[in-house]
Amino acid sequence: MSEKKPSVLFVCVHNAGRSQMAAAFLTSLSHGAVEVRSAGSEPANQVNPAAVAAMAELGIDIAAEIPKVLTTEAVKESDVVITMGCGDTCPIFPGKRYEDWELEDPAGQGVDAVRPIRDDIKARIETLLTELLPLGSAR
Template sequence: MTSRIPTVLFVCVHNAGRSQMAAGYVRNLAGDRVRVLSGGSEPAAGLNPAAVAVMAEEGIDIAREVPSILETEQVRDSDVVITMGCGDACPIFPGKRYEDWELEDPAGRDPESVRRIRDDIRGRVEGLLRSLEV
């Protein structure tokens, strides 16, 4: 008997910093035990270079990720939907677990501030993974 793999969706307006860091941590810490999606309502042209740099310090390469538009199907297909404190409008479907992680936006921040945001995200991701029992 195989158990179902949970799907987690990270949502942020630009899908270029916080949501990408969180997705990177889930992929790194949970591997194929969790399916990870991310999207934004107004995707940026590229990733925040500071987010890429601080994740590389952790040995996690998110440089090839691409900001993408949030699709209603992503929400429908997800078990857990995490919004990143940016007031994003997200479709609501019954039976989904929704959380809003209030996090500073790393855009335009100095490297030390981005590291603090990264570390906060890591702690939240570790708690999320424990709650999913993966």
């Protein structure tokens, strides 16, 4: 019987920028070893075009992603919940690992302003991966 994959939920208000970039990085860098979800407390109609462009520069395509509404089930099913500016709208369940990443909101900004946010998220994802996966399991 195989071990259950660790699961991570990324939450921001619109699920259109930060949480989408974080989910894409974790999916890409974990090579499928982590179950990844993202959602927003007030999802936008589409992913932020500047976030799409910034990720495309690194060869990660998030253009087809659709912002999703945050559900209690998504939180319950996740081992780690990482919030990015959603304040008190994120449900909290005992026994979960919670982190709040303070990141600038890329909404309404151009790709030049989104690149440093993207790079900060990537560095945080790389650190998170070392905590979630035993050495060598994602490489």
